[in-house]
Amino acid sequence: MKPIVTWVVVANTRAARVYAHLGPGKGLAAVNDQNWRAPEVSMPRDKAGVGHSISGPAVSAVSQTDPQELADTRFAKRIAEDLAKARHGKTFDRLILISGPHMMGLLRAHLDGSLSAVLIGEIPKDLSAQPLREIESQLGALLAV
Template sequence: MKPVVTWVVLANARAARALENRGPGKGLVDLNGMNWLAEPATVPRDRAGVGHSSAGPGISAVEQSDPQIHADKRFAQTVSEKLSKAFTAKKFDRLVIVAGPRMMGLMRSSLDHRVRARVIGEIAKDLSALPLDVVETHLGEIIVV
């Protein structure tokens, strides 16, 4: 009988990696080639401008968008696309996402519906810097590692 393969994605706004569990007592295994790094945010080249009112002589400052927010969204989209490709290739059956609250929200919104249906649990904490044995203890309520 084929084991149920669960992937655990540990992510923050700068890096993400996928771990694999092949059933109770098998632990987590770091998957080679399933580590992703975010592109650095691009700094705007000029200052925010001034907008002129069409209704009169007033002017107001135009707010500059935050490049880090855009970089974080792009990174979440990149990770989601990689997960979608892996799911299409039947590399995992279930998915657990472990990410800080902000990245968790970005991941939720960027996952396609097929992968989202395979999510069996989420932990809204950034555990990406912790050793695997500590991560395993946090996963105890979702899966038996």
Template structure:
């Protein structure tokens, strides 16, 4: 019988690790190609800034963008693309998301519906530096690893 494979994404705004579990009592192991790095954030873009023009009539102005938030959203999309690639290959059955609260929201927003339905739990904590043997105990409320 094929074991149920659960992937856990351990992310923050700059790095992500993907670890996997192959059933109760098996713990977590590093997944192939398990580390992802965010591309560098663009601090000063060439395009115009965006602030409403005070005292102007009408709705003149430009949209404000925060480079840090844009970089986090782009990284979340990169993680979601990697998960979607693995899902298409049949590499896992279930998914756990762990990240600091803001990045967790970015991950939720980036996941396609097919992957959202596979999420069995979430933890709003940064476990990117946790040792493999520590991850199971940190996620014990979500999975019996």
């Protein structure tokens, strides 16, 4: 009988990694080819300005987007796309997300239907700097680690 493979994604806005759970009592094992690093973001030096129109009393302004927020969104999208490819390849059966609230929201926004269908739980905590034992202890309500 084929084991039910659960992938546990531990992420923050700078890095993400995947651990596999193959059944009760087997713990978590790192999935070596499923690690991501966010690219460095260059922050603008100046704020957007306001200019006066040469044709009259009108004022124009340049809106500025937050480069860090854009980078975080792109990073979450890349993770979700790679997870979707792995899911379509039947690499895993179930999914658990662990990340801080900000990154959790970004990941949720980019999950496609196939990932949402296999998502069995979320832990809205940033455990990315924690040892594997701590991550396993947090999974008690979702998995028999």
